[in-house]
Amino acid sequence: MNSSGIKKISGGINAVKGIKTVGISCGIKTNGKKDLALILSETIATAAGTFTTNRLKAACVTENQKRIKRGLGQVIIANSGNANTSTGKRGLEDTKEVAAFTAENLNIPEELVLTASTGIIGKPLDVGKIKNGIKKLISKINSGDFSGASDAILTTDTFAKESAVEIKIGEGKIRIGGIAKGAGMVAPNMATMLAFIATDAKIRKDLLKKALHEAVTDSFNMITIDGCMSTNDMVLILANGMADCGEFKAKSREFPLFQEGLKLVAKELAKMIVVDGEGATKLIRVKVSKARSKKAAKTCAMAIANSNLVKTAFFGEIMNWGRIVAALGASGIEFSPEKVCIFYDGEKIVENGCAANFNKNKIQKILKKKEIILEVCLNQGKNNTTVLTSDLSYEYVKINALYS
Amino acid sequence: MNSSGIKKISGGINAVKGIKTVGISCGIKTNGKKDLALILSETIATAAGTFTTNRLKAACVTENQKRIKRGLGQVIIANSGNANTSTGKRGLEDTKEVAAFTAENLNIPEELVLTASTGIIGKPLDVGKIKNGIKKLISKINSGDFSGASDAILTTDTFAKESAVEIKIGEGKIRIGGIAKGAGMVAPNMATMLAFIATDAKIRKDLLKKALHEAVTDSFNMITIDGCMSTNDMVLILANGMADCGEFKAKSREFPLFQEGLKLVAKELAKMIVVDGEGATKLIRVKVSKARSKKAAKTCAMAIANSNLVKTAFFGEIMNWGRIVAALGASGIEFSPEKVCIFYDGEKIVENGCAANFNKNKIQKILKKKEIILEVCLNQGKNNTTVLTSDLSYEYVKINALYS
Numbered sequence: 004m005n006s007s008g009i010k011k012i013s014g015g016i017n018a019v020k021g022i023k024t025v026g027i028s029c030g031i032k033t034n035g036k037k038d039l040a041l042i043l044s045e046t047i048a049t050a051a052g053t054f055t056t057n058r059l060k061a062a063c064v065t066e067n068q069k070r071i072k073r074g075l076g077q078v079i080i081a082n083s084g085n086a087n088t089s090t091g092k093r094g095l096e097d098t099k100e101v102a103a104f105t106a107e108n109l110n111i112p113e114e115l116v117l118t119a120s121t122g123i124i125g126k127p128l129d130v131g132k133i134k135n136g137i138k139k140l141i142s143k144i145n146s147g148d149f150s151g152a153s154d155a156i157l158t159t160d161t162f163a164k165e166s167a168v169e170i171k172i173g174e175g176k177i178r179i180g181g182i183a184k185g186a187g188m189v190a191p192n193m194a195t196m197l198a199f200i201a202t203d204a205k206i207r208k209d210l211l212k213k214a215l216h217e218a219v220t221d222s223f224n225m226i227t228i229d230g231c232m233s234t235n236d237m238v239l240i241l242a243n244g245m246a247d248c249g250e251f252k253a254k255s256r257e258f259p260l261f262q263e264g265l266k267l268v269a270k271e272l273a274k275m276i277v278v279d280g281e282g283a284t285k286l287i288r289v290k291v292s293k294a295r296s297k298k299a300a301k302t303c304a305m306a307i308a309n310s311n312l313v314k315t316a317f318f319g320e321i322m323n324w325g326r327i328v329a330a331l332g333a334s335g336i337e338f339s340p341e342k343v344c345i346f347y348d349g350e351k352i353v354e355n356g357c358a359a360n361f362n363k364n365k366i367q368k369i370l371k372k373k374e375i376i377l378e379v380c381l382n383q384g385k386n387n388t389t390v391l392t393s394d395l396s397y398e399y400v401k402i403n404a405l406y407s
Numbered sequence: 408m409n410s411s412g413i414k415k416i417s418g419g420i421n422a423v424k425g426i427k428t429v430g431i432s433c434g435i436k437t438n439g440k441k442d443l444a445l446i447l448s449e450t451i452a453t454a455a456g457t458f459t460t461n462r463l464k465a466a467c468v469t470e471n472q473k474r475i476k477r478g479l480g481q482v483i484i485a486n487s488g489n490a491n492t493s494t495g496k497r498g499l500e501d502t503k504e505v506a507a508f509t510a511e512n513l514n515i516p517e518e519l520v521l522t523a524s525t526g527i528i529g530k531p532l533d534v535g536k537i538k539n540g541i542k543k544l545i546s547k548i549n550s551g552d553f554s555g556a557s558d559a560i561l562t563t564d565t566f567a568k569e570s571a572v573e574i575k576i577g578e579g580k581i582r583i584g585g586i587a588k589g590a591g592m593v594a595p596n597m598a599t600m601l602a603f604i605a606t607d608a609k610i611r612k613d614l615l616k617k618a619l620h621e622a623v624t625d626s627f628n629m630i631t632i633d634g635c636m637s638t639n640d641m642v643l644i645l646a647n648g649m650a651d652c653g654e655f656k657a658k659s660r661e662f663p664l665f666q667e668g669l670k671l672v673a674k675e676l677a678k679m680i681v682v683d684g685e686g687a688t689k690l691i692r693v694k695v696s697k698a699r700s701k702k703a704a705k706t707c708a709m710a711i712a713n714s715n716l717v718k719t720a721f722f723g724e725i726m727n728w729g730r731i732v733a734a735l736g737a738s739g740i741e742f743s744p745e746k747v748c749i750f751y752d753g754e755k756i757v758e759n760g761c762a763a764n765f766n767k768n769k770i771q772k773i774l775k776k777k778e779i780i781l782e783v784c785l786n787q788g789k790n791n792t793t794v795l796t797s798d799l800s801y802e803y804v805k806i807n808a809l810y811s
Contacts, residue, residue, distance in 0.1 A: 059736030059744045089732055091745070091761045124729025125762045229715045234733050311633045311715070311799075312807055319808025325528025328493055329638050332463030340463045341495070357495045358529045395715075396808075397801050403716055404723025404800075 008171040009264045015165030016180040017149050020203035021045040021245035024182075025144045026155025029136025031084035031122070031129060037155035039136040041105075042079040042199055043144060047115060048241035050076030051212040053219045055236035062087050062094035063118040064237060066102070070114055074208025076241050079199055080105045081119035081156050082133060083184070088234045089125045097128040104134050108141055119197055121184060121235050122158060153182040156197055159402065160185050160279050166271040168264045172257050175248030177204040179261075181268050185228075185276030198223065198238040198272050204261055205244030206251045214262045215240050222269035225301075226391045228280035229399070230309035238269075277391045282398030285317055286374045288389050295384035299336045304390035306334035307379065314395035320370040322363075324353050331379060342382040348375060412575040413668045419569030420584040421553050424607035425449040425649035428586075429548045430559025433540025435488035435526070435533060441559035443540040445509075446483040446603055447548060451519060452645035454480030455616040457623045459640035466491045466498035467522040468641055470506070474518055478612025480645050483603055484509045485523035485560050486537060487588070492638045493529045501532040508538050512545055523601055525588060525639050526562060557586040560601055563806065564589050564683050570675040572668045576661050579652030581608040583665075585672050589632070589680030602627065602642045602676050608665055609648030610655045618666045619644050626673035629705075630795045632684035633803070634713035642673075681795045686802030689721055690778045692793050699788035703740045708794035710738035711783065718799035724774040726767075728757050735783060746786040752779060 012018055026040040052071045054064050070076070080101060087094045098118045106113040120128070153163035167180035181200035206214075219238050244250070251258045278286050289308045294300035307313055310330040316323040324345050332340065345353035348369045352361050369375060416422055430444040456475045458468050474480070484505060491498045502522045510517040524532070557567035571584035585604035610618075623642050648654070655662045682690050693712045698704035711717055714734040720727040728749050736744065749757035752773045756765050773779060 057733060057736040058738075058740075058742065059732050086729070089729065089744070089757075089760055089762070091759075124733065125757075234729075234736060311803075315804050315807035318804065321808070325490070325493065325638075328463050329461060329528065332461040332638060334462075336462075338462065340493070353493075353529075355495075356493055358493075395804060397804050399715075400719050400722065400799060400801050400804055403719035404725070 007260060007263060009260065009267060010169045012167050012169045012178070014180065015153060015167050016042065016182050016199065016201050018167040018180045019178045019201040021243045022180070022201045023144050023149050024152035025140050025149055026151030026153070027136060027139050027143065029139070030132045031082055037151050038082055038084045039133060039140060040081045040152040040155035041140040041144065042152060042201065043109070044077050044201065044241050044243040046243050046245060047075055047077050048243040049074055049206055049208045049211050050117070050239065050241050051208065051215045052237060052239045053215060055234060057234045059088065059234045061120055061235040062090065062098040063120045064235060066095065066098050067117050067237065067239070070117060073114065075115060076117050077111055077115040078105055078109060079117045079119060079239055080137065081197065081199070083156050083158050084122040085120060085126055085128055086122045086124045086235050087120040087128045090127050093127055097130050100130055101133055105137050108137055117239055119237060121156065121197055124234065156182065156184040158184065159281070162279060164272050164275040164279070166268045168267055170260050170264045172248045172260065175246060177202060177246040177248060177261070179204070179264050179268050181272055183272040183276060185279050196223065196236050196276055198269070200238070200240040200265070200268060202240065202242045203244065203246035204242050204251060205246065205249065206242045206261065210251060210253055210258065211240060211242050214265050217262060218266040218269040221266055222273040225389065226273050226277050227305060227308050228277065228283070228393050274391060277393050280393035281402045282396040283393030284396055285394045287317055287392050287394065288374070288376045289392060290376060290378040290387065290389045292378055292380045292387045293384055294381050294386045297386045297388060300386045300388040301390065302336050303331055303334050303379065303381070304388055306330045307377070308390045308392035311395055314392065317375070318394035318396045322352065322366055322370065327377070327379065328353070338381045338383055344380040344382065346378040346380070411664055411667060413664065413671060414573045416571050416573045416582070418584065419557060419571050420446065420586050420603065420605050422571040422584045423582045423605040425647045426584070426605040427548050427553050428556035429544050429553055430555030430557070431540060431543050431547065433543070434536045435486055441555050442486055442488045443537060443544060444485045444556040444559035445544040445548065446556060446605065447513070448481050448605065448645050448647040450647050450649060451479055451481050452647040453478055453610055453612045453615050454521070454643065454645050455612065455619045456641060456643045457619060459638060461638045463492065463638045465524055465639040466494065466502040467524045468639060470499065470502050471521050471641065471643070474521060477518065478616070479519060480521050481515050481519035482509055482513060483521045483523060483643055484541065485601065485603070487560050487562050488526040489524060489530055489532050490526045490528045490639050491524040491532045494531050497531055501534050504534055505537050509541050512541055521643055523641060525560065525601055528638065560586065560588040562588065563685070566683055568676050568679040568683070570672045572671055574664055574668045576652045576664065579650060581606060581650040581652060581665070583608070583668050583672050585676055587676040587680060589683050600627065600640050600680055602673070604642070604644040604669070604672060606644065606646045606669070607648065607650035608646050608655060609650065609653065610646045610665065614655060614657055614662065615644060615646050618669050621666060622670040622673040625670055626677040629793065630677050630681050631709060631712050632681065632687070632797050678795060681797050684797035685806045686800040687797030688800055689798045691721055691796050691798065692778070692780045693796060694780060694782040694791065694793045696782060696784045696791045697788055698785050698790045701790045701792060704790045704792040705794065706740050707735055707738050707783065707785070708792055710734045711781070712794045712796035715799055718796065721779070722798035722800045726756065726770055726774065731781070731783065732757070742785045742787055748784040748786065750782040
């Protein structure tokens with residue numbers, strides 16, 4: 004438990020009171036792996052979501068954006084193996100049909116069902132397979148089997164991503180839990196990310212939206228694997244209010260605690276996505292410090308985090324700060340090159356824009372680590388930010404060149 | 408010869424009247440390869456240049472930007488193996504010393520010497536080696552040996568890049584010739600590009616500047632290998648007026664011909680840079696057509712051309728138009744996904760945003776070609792543009808991860 008009374012717990016999203024999840028294989032993935040997940044709240048929940056800003060949006064994104072406006076939800080039905088993107092009018096009809104069928108079989112109002120898809124772009128969804136799958140999901144959940152959801156949303160991710168916390172609120176407790184999928188593909192496709200979070204806190208929809216937005220800004224929007232934005236990205240949260248404590252008020256002492264707990268879950272899931280990035284062998288925390296504005300700091304950090312030259316240098320475990328300053332210079336942000344200092348895990352390698360007098364052996368040891376903090380200090384202001392990225396390896400090229 | 412009387416000729420930059428070039432090894436590269444080039448005009452030439460917009464600029468870029476303002480030049484002295492970037496005040500003094508020494512030994516005014524460097528960032532230049540090299544260069548050029556300049560500016564490029572044209576102007580002829588270096592590295596470093604062009608046309612400095620700017624916009628600024636902008640990029644042109652025809656006037660019939668010839672040389676050099684890009688196995692011409700503006704077309708084309716997912720798909724020779732539309736959607740440009748059509752070498756694979764009914768075998772054959780035209784038609788306006796890019800291969804990762 005940390006000082007504010009937030010404790011990490013096991014159980015992922017299932018640790019949340021009144022939340023049941025299950026995942027199965029319905030045959031969309033041809034390799035027999037799980038590909039359909041159901042997340043169900045016992046009661047109607049307050050709901051919020053953030054979605055990809057890609058101009059090309061998957062049918063599920065477009066449809067969820069409409070549904071989430073009311074701020075209510077009860078079910079998430081998610082498939083992997085097919086993104087249902089660039090599938091025209093039929094794609095939209097398919098996603099609605101999946102939602103309607105789920106609602107009918109669970110006997111809940113259709114508008115409380117949210118859908119998500121990830122996988123190949125441009126191929127129509129096999130709604131028949133999904134319908135059969137939904138029946139299986141419901142019978143499993145009725146039999147008390149709440150396993151497999153975190154696996155069923157994966158594509159070529161190598162491990163399931165779960166996180167949960169418990170927070171003491173007065174005499175009671177609330178829980179926040181989530182699952183996510185990261186960069187991977189079943190067939191050649193865009194790396195996509197999905198995250199589904201639930202909480203048993205009771206919270207107004209405007210506050211939930213605010214808290215989710217803030218958490219996503221500091222977590223999922225602070226990671227990059229290959230700089231490619233997906234058409235299907237979405238983060239959804241359901242808050243069913245089933246915990247044994249009252250409703251959060253905007254100015255209560257508890258709301259910041261909820262925000263902090265939510266951010267913790269989101270950050271943990273986001274970090275797992277980078278660690279499990281396509282072909283990743285290292286996690287690099289790109290910290291830009293003393294920038295003129297938060298926005299400038301993020302632009303600089305993303306420019307460095309997305310540079311193929313910086314990423315291949317980390318993969319090769321070679322020192323090459325020239326690539327870092329060059330990426331910084333190309334970012335479009337104004338700064339004074341002669342003020343820049345660069346540190347690897349706190350060891351200074353660049354001082355005032357020129358090579359510092361550093362210990363090569365020490366740097367070589369740092370470069371061999373699995374997690375490295377790269378700090379670029381601009382010395383021009385007071386704003387810091389950190390972006391998480393992976394390195395660029397042969398395996399990334401292989402994963403994305405060889406699947407067909 | 409094409410219809411407008413522009414003929415490709417051999418000889419590269421040496422084909423230009425009154426231009427002598429030579430290249431040698433002076434010991435900056437430890438492998439004994441050529442690393443110092445001299446380009447000399449017999450007479451004072453009109454000069455123009457375009458330079459990297461990276462905020463971090465090499466000393467030679469900063470210094471040339473000052474010198475070129477007068478619109479005059481006679482000598483270019485260029486080294487490879489060391490970029491002389493992020494070397495502080497000393498770097499600037501070193502580049503000036505190289506220029507001064509060259510001027511003194513050639514007995515020409517110092518301000519007519521332009522310098523260029525490419526190679527490792529952050530390491531001071533070995534001016535002693537370069538001075539010895541300059542003496543060797545001059546004695547070689549005096550002995551009538553005009554070879555090696557196009558080799559001496561290379562880093563890990565696999566072939567020298569030269570191009571020249573001859574244009575009939577009235578009763579006389581002018582020549583335009585150039586050399587370039589592309590993406591490569593001697594030691595871990597940024598990919599950099601340099602191009603030096605000369606012409607014996609007689610032309611006012613403002614017109615030369617205009618013509619160069621236009622040519623660069625359509626050639627070197629329309630290529631990308633890894634989306635990483637260098638600190639040392641520069642294109643320089645010298646026009647010594649030694650051809651047997653008069654001066655170009657802005658509104659003369661001949662000026663557009665000169666522009667066209669210059670563009671041809673620049674485009675040919677730019678294409679060679681992409682073909683010889685780090686690890687490149689294919690040249691992809693990304694054409695974006697029917698866009699609302701030229702700028703929007705270029706933004707879209709660059710977003711596609713820089714997408715690691717698109718580039719790995721071409722390397723793997725797999726069909727994956729989902730990655731193309733996703734990159735397009737992430738470009739920030741407004742367009743209607745349901746109007747987009749995509750063609751590989753003229754074969755339609757996407758029609759109105761959805762998969763077209765195409766022949767898979769035909770597409771497989773196209774994907775195996777060394778040069779592919781990828782056309783993305785937005786169907787929203789009248790503007791077209793084409794960006795040249797390479798694929799992303801294991802070799803790119805190897806080149807940039809393994810050198811140290």
